Amino acid sequence: MELPTPESIKKKRVKLGLTQSELAARAHVSQPLIARIESGDVDPRLSTVKSIITALDDMEKSRITAKDLMTAPVISLSPDESVDQAVKIMEKYGFSQVPVLENGVPIGSISESALVQAMGSRDIQRISNARVRELMEDSFPAVAPGTDMGTISALLEANHAVLVMEMGKVVGVITKYNIMRLLNK
Template sequence: MFNELQEIKHLRKKLGLTQGELAKYAGVSQSLIAKVESDSIDPTFTNAQKIFTSLQQLSEKEEQKAVSVMNKNLIYLEPTDSLRVAIQKMKKYSISQLPVLEQKKAVGVISETAILDALMNNKSADTPLLEVMSEAPPIIDTNASIHVVSHLLKFYPMILVAEKGKLLGLITKADLLQVAYK
């Protein structure tokens, strides 16, 4: 829960709410919100709790979910595909990494870096991806928050998005940045 009374005005404005709207949602008067924001009154613990709980619930409701930023065009490879096929697909779609799926289940990731490493280590372009792919990326639910997505992308090159076990799309750092700067 939020812990500073001085944050109320900032959080309310960030959510695009008027004092009256916040008051109605929190079950307090608009004048109480105005007085708390102007620091002319200290609310009771109960009223402060109502206001902060309302702000928290409203901010969670406003937060974007994985489904709103995921790339629904799921381009993938299979473990038996060769490095050559991976290179061709990456060039065709101008992407630097692809999930590797087997029977619609994630089994790995292949990236430009992994391909370059394999070729530099004298692997043939006909080498199957199974021999050079990285571990499978995490799979999150469509309702996972953007906060969760951004945290996972610090550690993984991509995240797969699924609903009831069915893969629906993926999210990369580029997808997240595109949404952030719309």
């Protein structure tokens, strides 16, 4: 077993976004001890190093991000496609909602709920021939690939899906199903 250096402990702590106090609490040691270990001022007991490394490893495993959860590539619709085409795509992929993109930019979404609601007040043939833009809802919220699962879960409580965007482009989508799949791992 190779023992970590003070520099490698600090580097990993900083990479995980932990303060010395947060690491100390997770490793059940004091913050001043973490500071002294990281500065190389003290030679800790092996059991202390083990506690610190275990805390860092546990934190690293629990840090699930949008990039880990997302489904890619994103199946999307154009606002000018027919609702009939939207239904075919939803059926083919088993989706209950689909983002609507125009020139790669999210402008809305269409869901089974919107379609069912429209069917209650319009002629089915007219709905089938309508354009997606006529029945689309608001766009899904968007996050960066490094966004944590807590933020994504909160967004999914009020939205059908969350888009993952990088450099102005949609690179993935996350639904409640993506979160629930974590329970099987």
